[in-house]
Amino acid sequence: MATHLGDYFDEFTHRDWQTLDPDAVDDPVRLAIVGLGWFTHNWALPGIQRSAFTEATVVTDVDADAVSDLAAEHDLTGVTPEELKSGAVVDQYDAVYVATPNATHLEYVESAAEQGKAVLCEKPMAATLERAERIVETCEDAGVPLMVGYRMQTDPAARRVKDLLEEGFVGDIVHVHANMSQHMLGELTGEADQWRLDPELSGGNALMDIGIYPINTTRFVLESDPHRVIGHTRSVHEPFSEVDEHAAFQLTFPDDVHALCTVSQNAQHHSRLEITGTEGQLVLDPAFYEREDRGVAVVRGGVEATIDFDQVHQLEEEFAYFGHHLLTGTDFYPDGRHALTDMCVLDALYESAETGSPVAVPDAGSHD
Amino acid sequence: MATHLGDYFDEFTHRDWQTLDPDAVDDPVRLAIVGLGWFTHNWALPGIQRSAFTEATVVTDVDADAVSDLAAEHDLTGVTPEELKSGAVVDQYDAVYVATPNATHLEYVESAAEQGKAVLCEKPMAATLERAERIVETCEDAGVPLMVGYRMQTDPAARRVKDLLEEGFVGDIVHVHANMSQHMLGELTGEADQWRLDPELSGGNALMDIGIYPINTTRFVLESDPHRVIGHTRSVHEPFSEVDEHAAFQLTFPDDVHALCTVSQNAQHHSRLEITGTEGQLVLDPAFYEREDRGVAVVRGGVEATIDFDQVHQLEEEFAYFGHHLLTGTDFYPDGRHALTDMCVLDALYESAETGSPVAVPDAGSHD
Numbered sequence: 001m002a003t004h005l006g007d008y009f010d011e012f013t014h015r016d017w018q019t020l021d022p023d024a025v026d027d028p029v030r031l032a033i034v035g036l037g038w039f040t041h042n043w044a045l046p047g048i049q050r051s052a053f054t055e056a057t058v059v060t061d062v063d064a065d066a067v068s069d070l071a072a073e074h075d076l077t078g079v080t081p082e083e084l085k086s087g088a089v090v091d092q093y094d095a096v097y098v099a100t101p102n103a104t105h106l107e108y109v110e111s112a113a114e115q116g117k118a119v120l121c122e123k124p125m126a127a128t129l130e131r132a133e134r135i136v137e138t139c140e141d142a143g144v145p146l147m148v149g150y151r152m153q154t155d156p157a158a159r160r161v162k163d164l165l166e167e168g169f170v171g172d173i174v175h176v177h178a179n180m181s182q183h184m185l186g187e188l189t190g191e192a193d194q195w196r197l198d199p200e201l202s203g204g205n206a207l208m209d210i211g212i213y214p215i216n217t218t219r220f221v222l223e224s225d226p227h228r229v230i231g232h233t234r235s236v237h238e239p240f241s242e243v244d245e246h247a248a249f250q251l252t253f254p255d256d257v258h259a260l261c262t263v264s265q266n267a268q269h270h271s272r273l274e275i276t277g278t279e280g281q282l283v284l285d286p287a288f289y290e291r292e293d294r295g296v297a298v299v300r301g302g303v304e305a306t307i308d309f310d311q312v313h314q315l316e317e318e319f320a321y322f323g324h325h326l327l328t329g330t331d332f333y334p335d336g337r338h339a340l341t342d343m344c345v346l347d348a349l350y351e352s353a354e355t356g357s358p359v360a361v362p363d364a365g366s367h368d
Numbered sequence: 369m370a371t372h373l374g375d376y377f378d379e380f381t382h383r384d385w386q387t388l389d390p391d392a393v394d395d396p397v398r399l400a401i402v403g404l405g406w407f408t409h410n411w412a413l414p415g416i417q418r419s420a421f422t423e424a425t426v427v428t429d430v431d432a433d434a435v436s437d438l439a440a441e442h443d444l445t446g447v448t449p450e451e452l453k454s455g456a457v458v459d460q461y462d463a464v465y466v467a468t469p470n471a472t473h474l475e476y477v478e479s480a481a482e483q484g485k486a487v488l489c490e491k492p493m494a495a496t497l498e499r500a501e502r503i504v505e506t507c508e509d510a511g512v513p514l515m516v517g518y519r520m521q522t523d524p525a526a527r528r529v530k531d532l533l534e535e536g537f538v539g540d541i542v543h544v545h546a547n548m549s550q551h552m553l554g555e556l557t558g559e560a561d562q563w564r565l566d567p568e569l570s571g572g573n574a575l576m577d578i579g580i581y582p583i584n585t586t587r588f589v590l591e592s593d594p595h596r597v598i599g600h601t602r603s604v605h606e607p608f609s610e611v612d613e614h615a616a617f618q619l620t621f622p623d624d625v626h627a628l629c630t631v632s633q634n635a636q637h638h639s640r641l642e643i644t645g646t647e648g649q650l651v652l653d654p655a656f657y658e659r660e661d662r663g664v665a666v667v668r669g670g671v672e673a674t675i676d677f678d679q680v681h682q683l684e685e686e687f688a689y690f691g692h693h694l695l696t697g698t699d700f701y702p703d704g705r706h707a708l709t710d711m712c713v714l715d716a717l718y719e720s721a722e723t724g725s726p727v728a729v730p731d732a733g734s735h736d
Contacts (some may be wrong), residue, residue: 023529053430089478170603174614175630177545222599230598230726234624236540248626250618255634256602262543268667270651272642276549299636358598358724 012309013156015317020324022052027322030118032058032084032093034108035100036066039122043290044099045074047315053323057092060084061100085111095120095326099149101201103127104209109135113142120322122149123212124346125339127203134344137335147322147332148339152217152287154317157308161275161282162221169300170277173222176259177274178214180288184265185239196265197239203242206263207233207349213288215251215344216334217273225341226251227260231349231359237266238337246319249349288316340364380677381524383685388692390420390604397691400426400452400461400485402476404434407490411658415683421691427467428452450553453479457585463694469569470576471495473648475541477503481510481524482545488690490517491580492714493707495571500711504704515690515700516707520585520655522685524677529650532590537668538645541590544627545642546582548656552633553607553628564633565607573611574631575601575717580628581656583619584710585641594619594627595711597623598726599717605634617717658682708732 033040033050033056048056058077061067062270071078078191086105095118096106098305105126107163112119120140125148126132152158166174184196184205195201196209233244245266251259271288275281280300286292296307325332332338341364348359378383399416401408401424416424426445431436439446445685447457453475464480466473467490474494475546480487490633493516520526552564552573563569564577565691587593597619601612603614613634618626639656648668654660664675693700700706716727 002502022558113370143670151530173636174549175616175634176546177628177630179545179642180422181542230618232620232624247544248614248618250598250628251391252600256600257632258600260545260616260618262545262626262644264542267542267646268538268699270644270649273647274547274628274640276632276635276638277633281638299638301636304613330725343532350527356726 009069012270012307013158013312016159017321018324020053020328022320025052025327028053028055028332029118029326030057030093030096031223032060032089032096033222034081034096035122036059036061036063036070037099040099040235041070043315044097044319045070047313047317047319048097050313050316051320051323053327054319058084058089071285077078081108084108087115090115095119095322098122100194101195102203103131106131106138106334109146111132111163113138116142116144118145118326120147120319123216123339123342124208125209125336126202126341129343129347132340137338139336145332146335147223147325148337149318150216150220150334151222151290151314151318152213152341154321155294155314156312157284157296158217158221160166160296162223164282164298165221165275166223166272169280169298170275170282171279172255173257173275173277175257175276176218176222177265178218178261178272180213180271181262182210182268182289183267187269197243199242199301202214202243204346205240205245206247206265206344207231207244207346210288211247211249211261211269211349212266212342212346214259214263214273215345217288218251218259219341222253222257224254224265225361225362226345228252229345229348229352229361230359233350233353240266244353246270247353249351249352251345262360271299272342274342300303320346337364369701380528380675381680383688383706384527386692388421388508388696392570393420393695396423397463397486398423398425398461399692400428400457400464402428402449402452402466403490404431404438404466405467406639408467409438411683412436412465412687415681415687416465418681418684419691420689421695422687426452449476449652452476455483458483461485462515463690466490466698469563469633470571471499471569474499474503474506475600477507477514479485481506481512484510484512485652486515486694488514488515488517488687489705491584491710492571492576493577493704495569495702498517499713500708504708513700516702516704518584518588518702519580519682519686519688520727521588521702522689523662523682524680525652525664526585526589528664529652530591532650532666533643534588534591537648537666538643538650539647540623541625541643541645543625543644544586544590546579546586546627546629546655548581549630549632549635550578550637550657551635552577555637564612570611572714572718573608573613574615574633575599575617575713575714578633578656579615579629579631579714579717580710581629581639582631582641583713585637585656586621586627587709588620589643590625592622593729594621596620596726596728597713597716597720597729599720601718601721608634612721615717615721617720619713620719633679635704663715705732
């Protein structure tokens with residue numbers, strides 16, 4: 001029996017999307033970074049710096065001190081948001097990374113589009129579906145490439161799960177379970193990051209901020225979109241009085257495959273994605289946090305393998321993909337239309353949580 | 369710090385319900401066994417024989433050969449169903465164990481009740497809610513004790529999970545995930561057991577036969593009942609054309625705690641119960657199969673323990689509990705009213721699967 005297991009092992013963390021030699025890149029994509037919160041500091045900026053296809057050149061934030069500190073520390077150009085929008089340093093960057101509170105993504109995308117710059121926008125794309133649509137249309141109208149920051153999609157663990165599903169390793173998919181929970185107030189440091197508790201800035205909390213991981217990762221690995229959802233949200237503790245603290249929801253995919261998902265901003269830290277098919281099962285556990293390793297279990301019949309591998313830096317992978325695809329002129333998989341489907345799902349989930357009834361998800365054109 | 373961890377370890381498999389010394393029991397409860405399928409052969413009869421509080425004395429089945437073979441092999445009295453019902457060997461047993469196809473439980477419960485015998489009825493109690501109600505009322509009217517065969521409730525793994533939840537180990541419960549799937553046609557041997565494919569005999573398949581494990585075990589460990597459900601069923605493969613092959617469902621418990629459950633009679637073998645709270649998480653994986661060991665993981669904050677213990681024979685524990693409680697005149701926890709709630713939940717789930725809408729679960733009086 002030729003197992004091809006050697007190839008499988010050797011290629012596990014291989015960037016299957018990469019055609020450009022990283023060592024041959026002299027002019028990486030220069031990025032202006034908008035929004036200097038916890039995630040940018042700890043993950044996005046290191047990711048940009050580690051990636052051979054990107055480099056950080058400009059930073060901005062509404063907090064002038066944060067800008068000058070970071071600019072000095074990393075030898076970057078620090079500007080005010082107004083300076084960035086006015087085009088004062090437009091020659092210093094090729095693309096804009098937007099990592100501000102959800103409600104303020106649009107204004108930075110608009111100025112980037114006006115300047116003809118590519119955009120990498122954080123998830124969720126906006127605080128409302130209507131503004132997300134404007135983001136997508138703005139970029140389409142200006143002809144600038146738009147990618148949304150789904151770091152799971154460039155993690156080899158998720159890509160290998162997708163590969164196995166595609167080749168029928170688990171047979172027909174029967175059902176999916178996913179959970180993502182954390183103590184947001186304890187795990188995300190800094191008052192500046194607590195805009196998630198303000199519904200005007202965030203558009204919602206548990207569903208918007210982390211519900212999007214089960215939704216998008218399931219869509220990615222299944223390569224299909226839910227057409228019907230039912231959602232429940234609730235808030236028990238005071239800091240969450242204006243946003244959803246916990247959520248439970250169910251997504252109906254084609255062939256009546258159900259994904260049963262829960263998320264919480266105030267529960268035991270845990271994340272898991274479990275896909276059960278007629279012939280096997282694939283499990284990521286831990287699944288969704290950038291700050292811990294992914295666990296991969298592959299089961300078929302009576303055989304189970306737990307796969308340990310050289311974990312990647314998720315943001316290095318994401319920015320490498322972004323930079324690489326801009327350098328090669330290749331379309332992004334998680335583009336604006338793809339991300340708009342998540343926004344439609346989230347919108348439908350909040351509506352369902354209000355009404356208590358299942359809600360149909362409109363087609364956002366992700367497969368056009 | 370006094371950990372009391374020694375006590376915890378020593379008492380993990382301790383029968384917290386047992387007041388009678390097993391060695392002091394001279395007259396165990398004598399059981400007539402009705403229905404000699406795969407489960408009786410492999411699990412129930414060995415359980416009855418291993419338990420100090422029960423013994424098997426009489427067997428019956430519609431299959432006369434199965435009766436004479438088993439009676440000869442184990443030195444039991446073999447009778448026809450008609451002989452059992454007529455009271456021909458009424459002096460040879462104190463209680464009746466009913467393990468026939470779901471639709472035929474009622475007739476044996478009726479004759480047992482007429483004879484003043486206690487009843488241990490297999491789950492689900494009947495093929496329809498209406499007949500389950502008749503089973504409960506029949507036993508109540510005749511004043512005979514009725515227990516339903518929920519073997520998870522006497523497994524120490526489930527009892528210790530219940531203990532931890534009760535003492536607030538995980539904080540407030542936030543959500544529950546549960547899955548139970550198997551290849552019914554491959555794992556359950558013998559044509560005689562395939563009555564589950566006949567809706568008249570079974571009342572349904574995936575939900576009725578295995579959905580009841582996530583439902584009942586969650587009710588047991590949470591000590592509360594769902595008041596609202598939404599369910600989806602589907603059948604893809606031919607043998608399941610008249611019954612549900614797969615099901616996905618959601619149960620709403622008090623305080624809006626959601627249990628998200630999936631079951632399948634034609635998917636990768638797997639079972640898991642995952643309870644996430646504000647401060648911790650408890651996981652049984654494997655959870656629900658009598659034919660494999662239970663896995664127990666206990667998590668709180670950054671500490672996780674995987675607990676290996678001397679696994680019990682689940683049917684020995686169940687029958688020991690049944691016999692013990694009859695000998696001591698103690699009420700059963702999984703009595704008829706308790707089981708009727710499961711039947712109400714199943715009935716509501718099938719209705720929801722038909723209509724596509726959430727369905728309220730009527731109160732079956734399990735807490736009266």
